[in-house]
Amino acid sequence: MKHSFALQPLNDGPFGSPREFLCHCVRCKWTFKVNPERGTVIAFNNVGEPLAGPEATRRIDTFAEGPCPAFAGFPEYDDARDALEHHGILHPILHFFGLDHST
Numbered sequence: 001m002k003h004s005f006a007l008q009p010l011n012d013g014p015f016g017s018p019r020e021f022l023c024h025c026v027r028c029k030w031t032f033k034v035n036p037e038r039g040t041v042i043a044f045n046n047v048g049e050p051l052a053g054p055e056a057t058r059r060i061d062t063f064a065e066g067p068c069p070a071f072a073g074f075p076e077y078d079d080a081r082d083a084l085e086h087h088g089i090l091h092p093i094l095h096f097f098g099l100d101h102s103t
């Protein structure tokens with residue numbers, strides 16, 4: 001299962017469209033900061049500090065397609081994670097914003 005995000009736009013662009021978003025999963029409570037123009041996703045810990053290292057990578061890998069850790073007890077969790085390992089960091093960002101046209 002994918003994350004279920006509540007979005008909060010941050011700092012508006014020159015034409016009023018948001019340049020960055022805070023994406024907060026209402027299921028697992030993970031938070032991400034997304035900048036579609038730069039193609040970046042930053043994962044945050046539970047107190048709002050940016051994560052680094054393996055934990056950040058693990059969370060970012062679940063950003064677009066999941067699996068949301070709220071469903072970690074389900075056997076499909078491992079299968080979904082394994083299916084996504086071949087994608088790089090840009091793929092989840094493009095997919096989340098509907099810009100990924102690959103099959």
